[in-house]
Amino acid sequence: MRILIVDDDDSIRDYLIIVLENLLDSLDIIECTSSQEALKLVSADPYFQLIISDYDMPGGNGDQLYLGLKERNYEIPFLLHSSRSLEEIPTLTKIKSMSKDFFYIQKGLALNQFESALQSLAPFKGQAPLLNYKRVRIYFFLRFSKSLCDVYIKLNDQKYIKFIHKDDAFDSSQIKRILEKNVEYLYITDQDYLEFAVSLVKQPFLLQTQDMTPEDRIKSSQMMLQHMAMTTGLTRSVLSMAERNIELVMMEAADLDQLSKLLNQLRARQDYNYDHAYLLCYFCCVLCDALGWQTRRSREKLCFASLFHDITLKDPDLSFIQRIDDQRLVQFSPDEIQEYKSHPQQSASLLGELAESYPQVDQIVEQHHERPDGSGFPKGLKAHQLQPMSCLFIVCHALVSEMYKLDFDKTLYPKMMKDLKLQYNLGHFQKIVEKLEDVLLKVSSVKTN
Numbered sequence: 001m002r003i004l005i006v007d008d009d010d011s012i013r014d015y016l017i018i019v020l021e022n023l024l025d026s027l028d029i030i031e032c033t034s035s036q037e038a039l040k041l042v043s044a045d046p047y048f049q050l051i052i053s054d055y056d057m058p059g060g061n062g063d064q065l066y067l068g069l070k071e072r073n074y075e076i077p078f079l080l081h082s083s084r085s086l087e088e089i090p091t092l093t094k095i096k097s098m099s100k101d102f103f104y105i106q107k108g109l110a111l112n113q114f115e116s117a118l119q120s121l122a123p124f125k126g127q128a129p130l131l132n133y134k135r136v137r138i139y140f141f142l143r144f145s146k147s148l149c150d151v152y153i154k155l156n157d158q159k160y161i162k163f164i165h166k167d168d169a170f171d172s173s174q175i176k177r178i179l180e181k182n183v184e185y186l187y188i189t190d191q192d193y194l195e196f197a198v199s200l201v202k203q204p205f206l207l208q209t210q211d212m213t214p215e216d217r218i219k220s221s222q223m224m225l226q227h228m229a230m231t232t233g234l235t236r237s238v239l240s241m242a243e244r245n246i247e248l249v250m251m252e253a254a255d256l257d258q259l260s261k262l263l264n265q266l267r268a269r270q271d272y273n274y275d276h277a278y279l280l281c282y283f284c285c286v287l288c289d290a291l292g293w294q295t296r297r298s299r300e301k302l303c304f305a306s307l308f309h310d311i312t313l314k315d316p317d318l319s320f321i322q323r324i325d326d327q328r329l330v331q332f333s334p335d336e337i338q339e340y341k342s343h344p345q346q347s348a349s350l351l352g353e354l355a356e357s358y359p360q361v362d363q364i365v366e367q368h369h370e371r372p373d374g375s376g377f378p379k380g381l382k383a384h385q386l387q388p389m390s391c392l393f394i395v396c397h398a399l400v401s402e403m404y405k406l407d408f409d410k411t412l413y414p415k416m417m418k419d420l421k422l423q424y425n426l427g428h429f430q431k432i433v434e435k436l437e438d439v440l441l442k443v444s445s446v447k448t449n
């Protein structure tokens, strides 16, 4: 619906836009501040389906605008939105009694009254009703700068305001401002959600604009991951400690031939593989400290293992899979399944360059899909055959994967911790999972019995 709003008061125009955007899903609103401007706009483009106008305006009141339009033979429904009552202005009473396309709503009505008054007017009948929405974690928007669909902020269950328009570029400061208000989600319509088959690992309805440099991309990804980690309750100081370790290992890797190539490949990725590698670094560092294993070396080893453990997996969907008997593997080609089965060893062998300065990293990587009961792969090792560092890594890896599955919904963490405690209850795992629960308890009030 194409609507012209005429009001010299900016706040009233903003208010009208918000209300209209919540009533109708497809809108094209043009604004102006005077009757003369309105007449010019209509004569340049007579295809407005509704004009909403104030009464008291400098240079010509609302009734003059209506009569001016009639003089020029325009048949556009006209809604006068005024603080004055119709009875106060005789010309308006007359117009109202003679015209079918003239409507009136008093200014200052409560929002719900105003909305129902609007909905009862003829121009709004038959308009598409409100859509349903799907929520999207707000920090995902930090990585991107362009949206392929309209994005909304939720006011309440019935009301959503358009925040980013389709194809509009936006910047992270816009997103940060609402993040600061503790808004957790933005919304897109069900229809768009289906259209883009939203899967947050596959760059769905968001894009990066062309003008972003590779450094900007890395920075925005990092910003997103930090916010993601912070919603799990990790504090800034914990994150910056982990960041320092990540930086250190990245610098070290940059000096090594093979690893620097792999690192660049990893950083160019914008998918689950990169994201979970990075989040894994955070959790490994935190848990390592909580367990009192906080030598710099152990944190660095865990960061190396985190960054490179899935480096040989090309499809991010494969990085999501935890177990060799997962039914989702069926959809992949025999080559891809083979790639998956051997990726712990393949990735570990690429870390050979590190063996001297960081012994054990390749072992951690090779064992990251082993499980305490021996049902893991590639070797089916049991809890007592796994080193504590490997156990810590396996637990953190499972944690990150679960958090993703739960869309980082903190209310579901107690159940998640309960399941993890049941699964990882042997050997070194037991103490590690208990410590993990303590860490999460401290930061996000998660406790299970």
Ligand SMILES: [Fe+2]
Pocket: 309, 310, 319, 343, 368, 369
């Ligand atoms: Fe893996």
Ligand SMILES: [Fe+2]
Pocket: 276, 309, 310, 319, 397
């Ligand atoms: Fe992984």
